[in-house]
Amino acid sequence: MIKKIYIAGPLFNKHEQMYLEDIAKELEGNGYDCFLPHRDQTGIDESELKGTDMSQETKDKIFKNDFDALDAADLTVALITGQDIDSGTAAEIGHTYGQQKPVIAINANERRYRNLFVEGMLTVTVNNIDEIIPEIKKLS
Numbered sequence: 001m002i003k004k005i006y007i008a009g010p011l012f013n014k015h016e017q018m019y020l021e022d023i024a025k026e027l028e029g030n031g032y033d034c035f036l037p038h039r040d041q042t043g044i045d046e047s048e049l050k051g052t053d054m055s056q057e058t059k060d061k062i063f064k065n066d067f068d069a070l071d072a073a074d075l076t077v078a079l080i081t082g083q084d085i086d087s088g089t090a091a092e093i094g095h096t097y098g099q100q101k102p103v104i105a106i107n108a109n110e111r112r113y114r115n116l117f118v119e120g121m122l123t124v125t126v127n128n129i130d131e132i133i134p135e136i137k138k139l140s
Contacts, residue, residue, distance in 0.1 A: 002074040002140050007036045008093065009079030010086035016079070023077060023106065026129050032136075035069035037062075070095055075139065077132060080105045080114065080125070090118045097121035102139050104132055 005027055009020045017038055024034045034040075044061050070076070076096040078089050085093075096103050102123040109127045119125075124135050 002032070002136055004033045004035070004073045004075075005136075006070050006073035006076045006092065006096070007034055007079075008076055008089045010082060010089060011038050012086075016081075019081075019108070020079060023079065023129055023132070026132065027077070030133050035073065037066050037069075040069070041065050066092075067095075071099070073101070075101060075136065076103045078103055078105045078122075079108070080122075081108050081110050085115055085118050090115070093118055093121050104135050106132065 007020055007023055007027075009023075010016045011020070020036055021039065024036045024039070027034050041062060042065055044058060044065075070092060073096070076092060078085075078093050080086075080089065093103050093105075103121060105122045105125040106129065107125055107127060123139070126132055126135060
């Protein structure tokens, strides 16, 4: 049964972050427990995340939080918009696939050629947020 969901995607601008937050809102509104990397960091003071000179200790904490959440998740939802799949998102997809857990990709109606190796790890690709819940139900 799917309960915990890791939400992967690029975090380079406010638009991407807001789209990921919209995905979380939809999933959480349907009773799923979600981890959103830019929102759900634990054990890190807000001041540690500001500026361009993030300490190695802070980077290590973020990695551990993300990795632990990815391991605990039953499913990953990955935003794959952009010119190519974001490298961090591709790593999260690969880790999920390696654990034999499903990955639902959302392309937001962008039609681009994708890295076929990474695309081969996707369980299903949807176009819009409202298509995610029906796909999760098919997997449960």
